[in-house]
Amino acid sequence: MSRLLIASLDRFGPLRDGVRERLAACDQKAETFEPGQVIFAAGARSKLRLLARGLAIKVAVLPEGGRQIFAVAVPGDLIDLAGLFVGCDHEVRALGPCEVRSLSSGDVRALLQDHPSLVAALCRAVLTEARIQRNWMVSLGRRSAAARTANLLCEVYWRQKALALAGDGRCALPAVQSDIADALGLSAIHIHRVLRTLRDEGLATLRNGALHIQDWERLAALGAFDPDVLRPQCDPESAGGVYRAMAGQTA
CATH class of the missing domain: 1.10.10.10 (Winged helix-like DNA-binding domain superfamily/Winged helix DNA-binding domain)
Known part of the structure; x- marks a missing residue:
């Protein structure tokens, strides 16, 4: 997971100041999910979660039971960026069989305090998500x-x-x-x-x-x-490295 996570963050980087070594040293948890299974629910405790395999969807559930899917996640995506900073108000479900890797919230907070380049990379990732969301809004409203x-x-x-x-x-x-x-x-x-x-x-x-x-x-x-x-804010050529890292990832 370390190589895949670092490659994913490097799309929005570059990462500096030894952050790669710190990420590689963190304890990481791997989980698998079946189609339709909740990966995390609204209000779940924040972690840094990376989709390693499969497709997932972000879902807002309405009080009467209806739902609005507002994003599709692909391998290499950080699937709960908002939850790192504010309370998560939506759930994420597996669209097909999925594998998710995660770092604990404590490790993430320590990394963010010590490494400004990681903060900058996550901010750019959030901005990229927001740009994609604006496109979805245009579709819903005008297409x-x-x-x-x-x-x-x-x-x-x-x-x-x-x-x-x-x-x-x-x-x-x-x-x-x-x-x-x-x-x-x-x-x-x-x-x-x-x-x-x-x-x-x-x-x-x-x-x-x-x-x-x-x-x-x-x-x-x-x-x-x-x-x-859809392109990340930074080096577009690094996107292919996400899959190459995934193919040879280590735990």
Whole structure:
């Protein structure tokens, strides 16, 4: 986990002042989760959690039981940044089988006090998340159902491709239609119609937990997809290092 965590933070760094050595020396916990299982609930004690494998979703649960999915996490993502600084008001669930690595809140607080470069990296990570959130808000408020869906599919594919987890228009997306509906503020019936249209027009197909984009240019144009929204604040070339670190990670 140390190598993956350091590579993930380095996207927003660079890390300095011996912070890599301190991170490598921290006790780290590994947990696995099944599809749909809660990784952490609203109000959970803060840790620094890193998604090592699989996809996860961030979910706001309404009092009457409804939910709004407002983010998708991919390997290398720090999935509870807000909870490090303020009370967490949402839950994170595994979209498919997941592995999560974590550092204790005490270790994180000590690191933040001693290493300004880590504070700066986490601040940039929060800003990157906020930029992605603004794009989701634009989708919910101003894009058509087809454009919302296209933009989301492009995001999920592009982010996994940047980590060498996708290629040739194919990637994992173990989501059912109700998941996509809850992410895009639409009904499951509406999503079914949109996905059928995308399939029939030769743009994209979602089946059995896998996304196949047949025509990237048309799908990206339909969703007004801008990859710059997703890029970290710092060195874009380091993103590929996250997956390379993950492939050879040590406990």
